Amino acid sequence: MYDAIIIGGGPAGLNAAMILGRARRKVVVFDHGQPRNRWAVAMNGFLTSDGMSPQEFIGKGRAELEKYGVELQDKVISTATYSKGSFVVNDADGNVYRSRKLLLATGLKDILPQLEGLEELYGKSVHHCPYCDGWESKDMAIAVYGKGRKGIGQALAMKNWSEQVTLYTDGTRELRRQDMELLHRNGVAVCTTAIKKLVGEAGRLQRIVLENGQEHEQQALFFSTSTQQQCDLGEQLGCEFTSKGVIKTGRLQNSSIPGLYVAGDADRDVQLVIVAAAEGAKAGVAINMELQKEDRK
């Protein structure tokens, strides 16, 4: 029986493992190596590690856990249940593991716009988060992608980073007059024509080709679409979700299920590596305190 099983070895799961390992807890981390930012060339905005590659960050984190005896298993966990005060999880090969506490640090995945040419540029000059990649795109010709009214907020926000911002609604012509006026007043150009494809070289966006044959030179694109949980373990365990599709947690990352904690992008809304790591640390402390209380004679 483990003191704690951690599912997800991104920044949230690894930081929780560090706190619990240092507290001499018997911990295992299961991870199948698909952190949300694996497309990105750099991880920005993390003090002391600004600009480091996501792979290097995870590699360093895993190496730092070695001396604390944390077990790392490169496996997918397919099922998780809670019964009579303990958790039972199964990997995809049918192996069974038990623990007193469980942490879900399984993250989110992004629903990418269905645009030809996007995947080769994603994480290099096509992004979704201005706090992660806005600085690197400053003063560039920036396209913002969002169907219907979805991209309006993002387009206005991007004015922080560049004067040249164009909103592409990709064939949606239903922007309201007030929206058009707001965008115009704030110096955002609008293109409602459907997009045919994105063209770039070596990861750098060069132009957007429209269905009507026109071509617009652009250097970066930020999109505004939606996200999904990376796996359905939260649902399997009966967690409560918010209307934004993330798991509801309390002040110390506790979920509505006793002994089950959730940290990182899978819960809450500021989705940055440093926040995920901090939530992991909070969950680690809370799990250890709960175990201490239960074991006190």
Ligand SMILES: Cc1cc2nc3c(=O)[nH]c(=O)nc-3n(C[C@H](O)[C@H](O)[C@H](O)COP(=O)(O)OP(=O)(O)OC[C@H]3O[C@@H](n4cnc5c(N)ncnc54)[C@H](O)[C@@H]3O)c2cc1C
């Ligand atoms: C393109 C891109 C660029 C980004 N750039 C930045 C940036 O510059 N700076 C920044 O602060 N943030 C950035 N982010 C956001 C950042 O990636 C997330 O905030 C962060 O990764 C969240 O950490 P996490 O530990 O919650 O989840 P993740 O990092 O997504 O890790 C979750 C882990 O859980 C594993 N997992 C999921 N389900 C299972 C399962 N059932 N069994 C086993 N393992 C499982 C996954 O394989 C994954 O390794 C970026 C995001 C994207 C998409």
